[in-house]
Amino acid sequence: MKRRTLLRRIVIYGSALLLAIFWFGPFVLVAIGSVIPEANLFTFPPNWFADPPFLGNYKYIFTGEIPQTYLQRGAMRSMVSEEVRWIPYSVFNSFVVATAVMFIVLVLGSLASYAYARMRFPGRKGTFLFVLLSRLIPTVALAVPYYTIVQSLGLLNTRWALIGMYTALTLPFAVLVLTLYFKSIPREIDEAARVEGATPLQNLWYVTLPLSLPSLVGAGLFTFMLAYSEFLLALLVTNTRIARTLPVTLGTISTNPDVSWGLLMASIMIGSIPTILLIYPVWRFMVRGLTAGAGR
Amino acid sequence: MRSQTTATEGRVETKATRPPERRRRAVKSSGLLLVAPAVLLVAAFTLYPFASALYTSTQLSSPILEEKFVGLQNYRDVIISSYFLDAVKTTSLFTAVAVPVLIVLGVLVALLLNEPFFGNAFLRAGMLLPWAIPASAAGVIWQWVFLDDSGALNASLYSLGVTNDYIPWLTTPSLARMAVVVVFIWTQLPLVSILLLAALQAIANDLYDAAAVDGASTFSRFRHITLPGIRPMLVIVTVYEVLMALTTFDLVYSLTGGGPGTATTLLTYFIWSETFTQLSFGQGAALAVIIALVSLVAIFIILRALPEDALVGEDR
Numbered sequence: 001m002k003r004r005t006l007l008r009r010i011v012i013y014g015s016a017l018l019l020a021i022f023w024f025g026p027f028v029l030v031a032i033g034s035v036i037p038e039a040n041l042f043t044f045p046p047n048w049f050a051d052p053p054f055l056g057n058y059k060y061i062f063t064g065e066i067p068q069t070y071l072q073r074g075a076m077r078s079m080v081s082e083e084v085r086w087i088p089y090s091v092f093n094s095f096v097v098a099t100a101v102m103f104i105v106l107v108l109g110s111l112a113s114y115a116y117a118r119m120r121f122p123g124r125k126g127t128f129l130f131v132l133l134s135r136l137i138p139t140v141a142l143a144v145p146y147y148t149i150v151q152s153l154g155l156l157n158t159r160w161a162l163i164g165m166y167t168a169l170t171l172p173f174a175v176l177v178l179t180l181y182f183k184s185i186p187r188e189i190d191e192a193a194r195v196e197g198a199t200p201l202q203n204l205w206y207v208t209l210p211l212s213l214p215s216l217v218g219a220g221l222f223t224f225m226l227a228y229s230e231f232l233l234a235l236l237v238t239n240t241r242i243a244r245t246l247p248v249t250l251g252t253i254s255t256n257p258d259v260s261w262g263l264l265m266a267s268i269m270i271g272s273i274p275t276i277l278l279i280y281p282v283w284r285f286m287v288r289g290l291t292a293g294a295g296r
Numbered sequence: 297m298r299s300q301t302t303a304t305e306g307r308v309e310t311k312a313t314r315p316p317e318r319r320r321r322a323v324k325s326s327g328l329l330l331v332a333p334a335v336l337l338v339a340a341f342t343l344y345p346f347a348s349a350l351y352t353s354t355q356l357s358s359p360i361l362e363e364k365f366v367g368l369q370n371y372r373d374v375i376i377s378s379y380f381l382d383a384v385k386t387t388s389l390f391t392a393v394a395v396p397v398l399i400v401l402g403v404l405v406a407l408l409l410n411e412p413f414f415g416n417a418f419l420r421a422g423m424l425l426p427w428a429i430p431a432s433a434a435g436v437i438w439q440w441v442f443l444d445d446s447g448a449l450n451a452s453l454y455s456l457g458v459t460n461d462y463i464p465w466l467t468t469p470s471l472a473r474m475a476v477v478v479v480f481i482w483t484q485l486p487l488v489s490i491l492l493l494a495a496l497q498a499i500a501n502d503l504y505d506a507a508a509v510d511g512a513s514t515f516s517r518f519r520h521i522t523l524p525g526i527r528p529m530l531v532i533v534t535v536y537e538v539l540m541a542l543t544t545f546d547l548v549y550s551l552t553g554g555g556p557g558t559a560t561t562l563l564t565y566f567i568w569s570e571t572f573t574q575l576s577f578g579q580g581a582a583l584a585v586i587i588a589l590v591s592l593v594a595i596f597i598i599l600r601a602l603p604e605d606a607l608v609g610e611d612r
Contacts, residue, residue: 254432
């Protein structure tokens with residue numbers, strides 16, 4: 001018996017360790033890569049830790065001051081790509097778009113979800129299925145028409161275009177999560193308020209929403225993540241540096257063969273900051289929301 | 297418009313007593329009013345564009361040439377093109393390998409995370425990172441790992457003495473394909489494990505207790521309690537991941553750029569390059585319609601696999 005539990009623990013800790021290496025290893029490598037001078041990265045045999053860590057890459061992104069190591073070796077100078085200096089601004093762009101999408105989705109989503117969860121009206125089942133299934137049309141099938149529409153509206157290279165498209169693409173998931181969650185709240189609470197004379201909107205605002213905080217945070221953050229990361233549509237409708245979102249700027253830099261890897265690594269580190277900050281709340285609230293929805 | 301008036305009346309009237317028939321009607325239309333913004337927005341961003349794609353797919357359409365109706369010509373051209381068949385083959389292979397591996401790993405990881413061990417909470421929270429960072433960033437990160445001349449993986453393998461030369465991961469077709477699968481799994485495994493973990497935790501503990509009393513083995517407990525318990529979630533996750541695999545784009549774009557050659561040109565990447573680098577909008581739209589039809593088949597499978605009332609719920 002004792003031997004079995006020991007074996008069990010070895011298996012558990014062993015696989016947990018492997019998993020941790022698989023998941024976090026690449027991030028560690030990126031973090032290391034961002035503080036090693038370019039010349040040391042590309043030597044054979046590897047000679048990564050010859051010099052102390054240097055922060056020149058980060059400094060260049062924020063201030064434009066070209067790191068000493070790049071100046072010393074003349075050939076390396078072309079590898080300083082000016083694109084990376086747009087990274088902080090792209091993070092800002094992505095952040096603004098994602099935040100706007102999150103709020104719109106939460107407002108429209110909770111209105112619709114309340115009706116789906118609590119009210120009877122013609123077309124209830126039909127429109128619900130339509131909203132959910134709409135998301136199964138692959139984005140790429142909509143990409144060409146989106147491009148034409150956005151272009152004809154004169155909204156190319158604007159945040160408005162992105163906000164509109166992302167709202168439509170993320171609403172279905174929010175409606176699903178919120179409807180399932182609203183349904184899990186006992187109907188009696190709702191009915192009591194109705195007997196007191198509350199309108200559906202008052203009921204939603206004063207009774208249902210305060211009780212649904214976990215699912216609201218969960219759906220909101222999930223929406224934020226999707227909008228923050230979306231690539232295909234953003235690539236199509238934004239092609240100026242100032243309009244680009246983070247994924248597009250990263251994509252552009254990475255397809256530039258002359259790019260300095262150190263700078264690219266530093267860009268990824270900077271671009272990941274908002275995501276890292278949101279990890280804890282996502283874990284805490286989203287998984288609860290999903291569990292509540294899935295179980296019942 | 298009519299529904300709006302009724303809704304306002306309904307609101308005013310709530311405080312007064314009124315005949316039940318009228319009240320029900322007011323509530324009915326206000327429900328429609330509440331869902332209207334969401335439904336209309338989704339419709340505007342799916343139905344119209346899709347209809348527009350259907351139209352474009354029957355036109356000889358590009359930014360430089362004049363539009364002309366060509367019927368199903370685009371579809372024929374696309375389907376007989378060897379590049380298309382190549383992309384279909386690559387995509388099917390990718391999906392057939394990546395999704396089963398992903399689901400099996402997902403179940404294993406969910407089972408692992410369901411056990412108490414030191415560092416469990418850290419792993420649970422931290423694993424969201426690969427899922428949450430933009431997939432295009434994931435592509436870049438792994439490009440750095442796999443880089444041919446001096447990537448991190450090559451450098452590590454060399455330092456550990458496993459190899460004495462650099463392995464060209466991303467320029468060897470079979471290795472590049474494997475790399476795309478690995479990165480896809482890296483980004484998707486967190487979500488799959490979490491959803492399956494949520495399903496695992498919803499299984500009542502007394503079932504396991506009863507099975508333990510009956511002396512059931514670990515394996516038969518998994519087979520007869522765990523598996524049926526997570527089955528609905530397994531179906532949903534599998535279908536979702538099939539759709540994800542069929543439409544993978546970002547990570548191919550930033551990891552391999554579809555190469556070497558066309559070894560990792562998945563359908564979505566193919567459609568994108570056909571449309572926006574070759575600028576043949578008509579053929580791109582035809583391709584898009586084809587991939588949408590493939591997804592419709594997947595929708596049909598979901599609907600058949602799920603119980604009747606799984607989505608909307610029982611009280612209707």
